[in-house]
Amino acid sequence: MKRGRLRVYLGAAPGVGKTYAMLGEGRRGLERGRDVVVGFVETHGRPRTAALLEGMELIPRQTIVYRGATFTELDVEAVIRRAPKVALIDELAHTNVPGSRNVKRWQDIDEILDAGIDVISTVNIQHLESVNDVVQEITGVPQRETVPDEVVRRADQIELVDMSAEALRRRMAHGNIYAPEKVSAALANYFRVGNLTALRELALLWVAGKVDDQLDRYRAEHGIATTWETRERVVVALTGGPEGDTLIRRAARIATRSKGADLLAVHVTGTDGPPVGDPAGLARQRTLVESMGGTYHQVVGDDIPRALLDFARGVNATQLVLGASRRGRFAQIISRGVGVETTARSGSIDVHLVTHEHAKRGRRRPERSRAALTRKRRLIGWAVAVAGLPLLTAVLLAIRHMIALPSEILLFLCLVVGVALIGGTWPALTAAVAGSLLLNWFFTPPVGQFTIANPENLLALIVFLLVATAVSTIVDVAARRTREAARASADAEALSTLAGHVLRGEAALPSLLGRLRETFGLDSVTLLERIGEPTPEDQSRPAAWRVIASSGTAPATSPSTADTDVVISDTLVLAARGPLLDAADQRVLEAFAAEAAVALRQERLQEEAERAKPLAEADRVRTALLAAVSHDLRTPLSAAKAAVESLRNRDVTWSARDREELLATADESLARLERLVDNLLDMSRLQAGVLGLTLQPVVLEEVVPRAIDDLGALRDRVAGDVAIDLPEIVADPVLLERVLVNLMANAVHHSPAGVQVLINADRHEDQVEIRVIDRGPGIPREAYEQVFLPFQRLGDRGTGVGLGLALARGLTEAMGGTLVPEETPGGGLTMVVSLPVSSRASRS
Numbered sequence: 025m026k027r028g029r030l031r032v033y034l035g036a037a038p039g040v041g042k043t044y045a046m047l048g049e050g051r052r053g054l055e056r057g058r059d060v061v062v063g064f065v066e067t068h069g070r071p072r073t074a075a076l077l078e079g080m081e082l083i084p085r086q087t088i089v090y091r092g093a094t095f096t097e098l099d100v101e102a103v104i105r106r107a108p109k110v111a112l113i114d115e116l117a118h119t120n121v122p123g124s125r126n127v128k129r130w131q132d133i134d135e136i137l138d139a140g141i142d143v144i145s146t147v148n149i150q151h152l153e154s155v156n157d158v159v160q161e162i163t164g165v166p167q168r169e170t171v172p173d174e175v176v177r178r179a180d181q182i183e184l185v186d187m188s189a190e191a192l193r194r195r196m197a198h199g200n201i202y203a204p205e206k207v208s209a210a211l212a213n214y215f216r217v218g219n220l221t222a223l224r225e226l227a228l229l230w231v232a233g234k235v236d237d238q239l240d241r242y243r244a245e246h247g248i249a250t251t252w253e254t255r256e257r258v259v260v261a262l263t264g265g266p267e268g269d270t271l272i273r274r275a276a277r278i279a280t281r282s283k284g285a286d287l288l289a290v291h292v293t294g295t296d297g298p299p300v301g302d303p304a305g306l307a308r309q310r311t312l313v314e315s316m317g318g319t320y321h322q323v324v325g326d327d328i329p330r331a332l333l334d335f336a337r338g339v340n341a342t343q344l345v346l347g348a349s350r351r352g353r354f355a356q357i358i359s360r361g362v363g364v365e366t367t368a369r370s371g372s373i374d375v376h377l378v379t380h381e382h383a384k385r386g387r388r389r390p391e392r393s394r395a396a397l398t399r400k401r402r403l404i405g406w407a408v409a410v411a412g413l414p415l416l417t418a419v420l421l422a423i424r425h426m427i428a429l430p431s432e433i434l435l436f437l438c439l440v441v442g443v444a445l446i447g448g449t450w451p452a453l454t455a456a457v458a459g460s461l462l463l464n465w466f467f468t469p470p471v472g473q474f475t476i477a478n479p480e481n482l483l484a485l486i487v488f489l490l491v492a493t494a495v496s497t498i499v500d501v502a503a504r505r506t507r508e509a510a511r512a513s514a515d516a517e518a519l520s521t522l523a524g525h526v527l528r529g530e531a532a533l534p535s536l537l538g539r540l541r542e543t544f545g546l547d548s549v550t551l552l553e554r555i556g557e558p559t560p561e562d563q564s565r566p567a568a569w570r571v572i573a574s575s576g577t578a579p580a581t582s583p584s585t586a587d588t589d590v591v592i593s594d595t596l597v598l599a600a601r602g603p604l605l606d607a608a609d610q611r612v613l614e615a616f617a618a619e620a621a622v623a624l625r626q627e628r629l630q631e632e633a634e635r636a637k638p639l640a641e642a643d644r645v646r647t648a649l650l651a652a653v654s655h656d657l658r659t660p661l662s663a664a665k666a667a668v669e670s671l672r673n674r675d676v677t678w679s680a681r682d683r684e685e686l687l688a689t690a691d692e693s694l695a696r697l698e699r700l701v702d703n704l705l706d707m708s709r710l711q712a713g714v715l716g717l718t719l720q721p722v723v724l725e726e727v728v729p730r731a732i733d734d735l736g737a738l739r740d741r742v743a744g745d746v747a748i749d750l751p752e753i754v755a756d757p758v759l760l761e762r763v764l765v766n767l768m769a770n771a772v773h774h775s776p777a778g779v780q781v782l783i784n785a786d787r788h789e790d791q792v793e794i795r796v797i798d799r800g801p802g803i804p805r806e807a808y809e810q811v812f813l814p815f816q817r818l819g820d821r822g823t824g825v826g827l828g829l830a831l832a833r834g835l836t837e838a839m840g841g842t843l844v845p846e847e848t849p850g851g852g853l854t855m856v857v858s859l860p861v862s863s864r865a866s867r868s
Contacts, residue, residue, distance in 0.1 A: 028137040031181040032116065035148040036227040037220050039192055039201035042146040042185040043067070043114055047076035049144060050112045054080070059109040063136075063143075064098040064129075066114050070200065083111075088121045095121040100132045103141065110142045117151035117171040130175050147171060149227040162222045163214055164789055184231045189220035190847060197849030208745075211849065212786045212793055256285030257341040260313075261332055261362075263291065264305035267347045272309060274378050275345040276316045287318030288339060292331045304590075304614030311622060329366040336373055343374045405447010409455040412439050417462050424467065432467050433488050440488075444496035448503065452496030456489050463488070533573035533623050540616045541575045546602035548576030551620050552583065554595040569597075572624060576601070590617040596624070664693035717838060721752040721862040722760065724785055724792065731764035732783075741772045745784040752862045753792045759835045760859075763843075766828035767796040767855045774800035774853070791858045799852040808845045829855075 031049075035042035043065060053060045061081045067073045083103050085096035097120050103111050113136070118129040126132050133143050150159040153170045160166050176182065187195075193215055195201055202210055260275035262268045272289065279285040291306060310320040325331025336344050346363045367375045416439055420432050436459040444452035464474050537549045555568040569582045578601065580586035586599035590613055598617040667690035670676070671683065678686070728746050732739050764783070771781040775798045782797040803811060812833050832855075836843040841859040848854045 025138075025140045028140050028142045029181070030133070030137055030179040031142070031144045031183070032176055032179040033144070033146045033183050033185050034176070034227060034231065035146065036184065036186045036224045037150075037192060037215075038148060039195060040185050040187045042148070044073050044076065045183070045185050046112055046114065046144050046146050047073065047080075050080065050110065051076060053110055061103070061106060061108040061111055063103045063111040063113040064115070065112060068201075069203070072200070081108075086124070088123050090121050090123055097121055097124050098129060098132050100125050100135055103136055104139045107139070108141060110144060111136060113143055113145050116145040116147040116176070117169045119169050128171070130171050147176060149223055149230060152176065152230065155226050155230070158226065159223065163219045165214055182231065184227060186224060186227065189217045189224070190849075192220055193217070193847075193849040208784055208786065212795065213788055217846065256343070257288060257339055258285050258343045258345065259288045259290055259332075259336045259339070259341045260345040261292070261347070262289050262306065262309050263347075264303065264309065265347075266305070268305060268309040269312060271345055271347050271378055272312050272316065272318075274376070276318070278343060278345065278376070279318075285342075287313065287316060288321060288341065289313040289318055290321045290323060290332065290335050292323055292325055292328045303612060304618045307615045307618040328362050329369055332362075332366055333369055333371075333373070341373060343376065344370065345376045345378060348377055348379045402447050402451065405443050405451035406454075408439075408446055409443045409451045409458070412443070413455060413458055413462060417466060421466060429463075429467055433463060436463055437488055437491060440492040441495050444492065444499045449496045449500040452492055452499070456492030456496075459492075460489055533620060533627065534575055536616070536620055536623055537573055537575035540613070540620075541600075541602075543616075544600075544602070544613070546576065546600050548574060548579045548601045550574040550579040550581075550586070550599045551624065552580070552597045552599055554597075572596075588613070590614050592617050592621045596621055660693040660697040664690045664697065667693070717759070718756050719754055719839065720757070722755045722757050723752055724750055724794065727755075727757055727760055728764065728783060728785075728794075731761045731768065734761065734765045735768060735772070738769060738772050741775070741780055742768050743780045743782050745782060747785065750785055750787060750792055753859045754862045755839050755841070755859050759839060763832045763835050763857060764794070764796070766832040767857070770828050771796050771798035771800070771853075771855070774798055776800065787861070788858075790861050792861060794857040794859070796855045796857075797848050797852065798854075799848065799850070802847060802851060802853045803845070805847070811845065812843075 033042040033045050047062075047065065050060045050062070061083055062077065063083050064085065065073075065077065067077070083099060083106060086099035086102070088095050088097055098113060113129070113133055116130050116133065120127060120129060120132070126135070133145060136143055149155060150163075150167050151170055152173050154173045156167050156170050192201075193211060196207055196211060196215055199207065256279070258275050258279045260271050262271065275289075276287055279287045289309065313320050321335065323331050323335050325334070332344065332346075335341075344366070346366060348363060363375075363377050367377070416435060420427070420435065424432075440452055440455045440459055443455045461474070465472065533551060537551065540546070541549045551572040551574070552569045553572050555570050571579060571581065580589075580599035580601055583589040583597045583599055586601055587603075588600040590598040592598060598613070598620060600613070667686040671678070671686055725746055725748055728744050732742050732744060735742060768781060768783065775781055779799045783794065784797070785792055785794045787793075812829050833843040836857055836859075839859065841857060843855065843857050846854040846856055
C-alpha cells in the first residue's frame with residue numbers, strides 16, 4: 025500500500041492561525057470533492073476556529089480514564105477503519121494520556137500514514153526538539169511536549185504560518201487567542217515583542233534550512249552540478265598571505281552590492297602534511313571575515329583549483345574571488361597557476377582575479393623537511409650494518425658447505441632489511457652495496473674474485489640490491505609520514521586548545537599565555553609592548569619595553585632577552601623563554617600570538633568602555649539640568665510673577681472672582697515650580713551619587729493607591745489592577761511612589777478624554793513588572809529612548825516640563841530596576857517598571 029502524504033502547518037508562535045489554516049485547507053478540499061474528515065482538532069474556545077468545523081465530519085474521539093479523570097484522545101483505529109482520503113489531526117507534538125495506543129501523537133499519525141491516508145497536521149516552532157532549549161532560554165517557559173525534527177522534516181509539504189509580533193499582540197488584546205482574564209499575564213510574559221520576534225526568526229531559519237535541503241536533494245537527484253543563482257554566495261580563497269585582507273574586503277564589497285549575499289572564506293590545505301599557509305595570517309583573516317558577517321571554512325585537496333570549485337559548487341556559490349598570482353613570470357610560463365586554471369574550469373561561477381601589491385613578487389618556498397628518523401635510530405642502523413655484515417659473513421663461511429648461494433643471498437637480504445627498518449635509507453643502501461660485494465667475493469663463483477660466472481647469480485645480486493633499496497625507501501617514507509602525522513596531530517591539538525579557549529570566552533591574557541607555555545613546555549611566555557613611538561633619531565637606541573602579561577618564571581623583559589620571539593605588530597612582541605622551537609612549532613606559536621593581540625585589544629576596549637560609561641552618564645544628567653534651568657524654570661515663574669504683579673497694580677480694580685483666579689494661577693504656578701525644583705534636586709543628587717535611598721521590602725498593593733491619591737484631580741483618570749498575592753519587592757517606597765506618580769501623570773496627559781489609564785502588575789521570574797498603560801497616540805519605536813531625555817516632547821504641544829520620564833528612569837535605576845517603554849496592543853504606550861523580588865519573598 026502506498027504511504028500517505030503528510031502536510032504540516034508550522035506556526036511561528038501560539039495563536040498565529042495554524043489550526044485555522046488547516047481547517048481552511050480541509051474545507052477547500054471538501055469543496056473540490058475530496059473525502060476529508062477531522063480526526064482531532066482543538067479549538068481552544070476560539071469562535072472563528074470553531075465555526076470552520078461546522079458541516080465537517082468528525083471522527084469520535086477515544087475516551088480514556090486515567091487516575092480517576094476522563095480524557096479524550098485521537099482514535100487511530102477509528103480513523104483507519106473510516107479510511108478517508110485526508111485526515112485533519114491537530115497538535116503533532118501532543119503527548120497522549122497513559123493507556124493510549126502510542127506515547128506521542130506523531131506516532132499515531134505515522135500509523136495513519138502507513139495505512140495510505142493523507143494527513144494534515146500542525147505544530148509550533150517551540151515544540152521542535154532542536155530548538156527546545158533555545159526557546160526556553162528566550163521565553164523562560166519550558167516546553168515539555170516536543171517532536172523530533174526529523175519527523176517534521178520528513179513531511180512532504182511544510183507551510184509556515186507567520187504573523188508580526190505587533191499583529192499577534194493585537195489579536196491577543198482583542199481576545200481572539202486567550203480568555204480576557206489571561207490576556208494581561210500573557211502579554212507581560214510569553215507574548216512580549218522580543219520573545220515573539222525571536223520565535224519568528226527561529227521559524228524562518230528552520231524553514232529556510234528545510235528549503236535548502238530540498239533544493240540540494242533535488243539537484244543531487246537530477247545530477248545538476250551547475251550553480252543555480254537562487255541566492256548570491258561569494259567565496260573568497262585565502263592562503264594566509266599578506267594579500268588576504270585585500271581579497272576579503274573586495275569580496276565583502278561584492279557581497280554588499282549583491283543585496284546582502286552570503287560571504288564565505290575558504291582555505292585549501294594539502295593531504296600530505298601540515299597545512300600550507302601562515303597560521304597567524306589565517307587567524308587574523310578569519311577574524312576579519314567573521315567581523316564582516318562571513319564564515320570561514322577549510323577544505324583538503326591536492327588539486328587546489330578543483331578543491332576551490334568543488335567547495336564553491338557545494339555551497340551553490342555564484343562568485344569566487346581569488347588573488348592574482350604571486351609567482352614570477354618564469355613560473356607562470358611553465359604552469360598557468362591557480363587563478364588561470366580555476367577560471368578555465370569555473371563554468372557558470374564568476375571568478376574575480378584581484379590584483380594586489382604582492383602580485384608577481386614570488387612566494388616563500390617551503391622549508392626542507394628534516395630527516396625522517398631520529399639521530400639515535402640512524403646511529404643504531406649504522407652500527408648494525410658495520411657489525412652485522414662481517415659477523416654474518418663469518419657465520420656463512422663456517423657453514424658454506426651446508427647451504428647454497430640463494431640461501432646466502434636471502435640471509436644477507438634479511439640483514440639489509442633489518443638495517444633499513446632500524447636506520448633508514450643510507451645505512452640500508454650502504455649495507456646493500458657492501459653485502460653485494462661480500463657475496464660476490466666470498467660466495468659467488470669464482471670465489472675470491474669480483475666477477476660472476478653464472479648469469480643467474482648476477483640476476484640474484486641485482487634483485488638483492490633493488491629489494492634492499494625499495495625496502496629502505498619505503499621505511500624512510502613511512503617514517504617521514506609518521507613524523508609529519510605526529511607533527512600535524514600536535515599542531516591540531518594545540519590549535520584546538522586555542523579554539524576552545526576562544527569559544528569558552530577565556531579572553532584573559534594570563535590564561536592564554538599559560539596555555540601556550542604548557543603546550544610547548546616553555547619556562548615563560550610574555551607579551552611585550554614598546555613604550556612610545558620610535559622616531560628616526562631613536563633608531564640607534566635600544567627600544568624600551570613593558571610587560572603587558574606573562575606566565576611562568578623569569579619572564580623576558582625585552583625581545584633580546586628571549587629565546588624565541590614573534591613580532592605581532594610594530595609595538596607588540598610575544599617573547600618566550602625555554603627550549604628553542606622548530607619552524608613547524610613557530611607557525612602554531614604565531615597563531616597563539618595573534619590571539620594574544622586580540623585578547624589584549626578586547627581588554628583595552630572593555631576598559632575604555634567602562635571609563636566612558638560614567639562620563640557619558642554624567643554628561644547626560646548635566647545636560648538635563650542645564651536645559652531645565654534655562655527653559656522650564658521660566659514658565660511657572662513667569663506665570664506666578666505676572667499674577668502677583670497684576671494683584672499689586674492699584675490702577676486696576678479687580679473683582680473678587682478675578683482676584684481668586686489670579687491667586688489660583690499663582691498658587692498653581694508655584695506648585696509646578698516646587699515640583700520642578702524637587703525633580704531637579706533629585707536629578708542633581710543622582711548625578712552626584714548622594715541620592716538618599718532606603719531599600720526595603722515593599723508591598724506594592726500599599727504603594728499604588730498612595731501614588732494614585734497623589735495625582736489630585738487626575739486620580740479619577742487612573743484605574744488600578746494590582747493582584748494581592750504579588751510578592752514583596754526591593755525598593756524605596758517614597759521614590760517608587762514618585763516614579764509611579766510621574767508615569768501616571770504623563771500617561772493621563774497623553775490619553776484621550778474619557779479613557780482611563782490602567783496600572784497593573786505581574787510577576788515574571790525574579791522580577792515584578794508594573795505596567796502603566798495608556799491609549800494615547802503612542803510614539804515610534806525608534807524614539808523610545810528619546811522620551812527619556814529632558815524636554816524631548818516629540819511634537820507634543822501641551823503643558824509640562826518634560827522632566828518626569830527622565831527622573832522616573834533615573835530613580836528606578838537607582839533602586840536597581842529598569843524602566844522601558846512598550847507599544848500598547850491596539851494603540852498607545854505602556855511604561856514597564858521592573859523591580860527585583862525581595863529575597864524574603866523568594867524564599868517563601
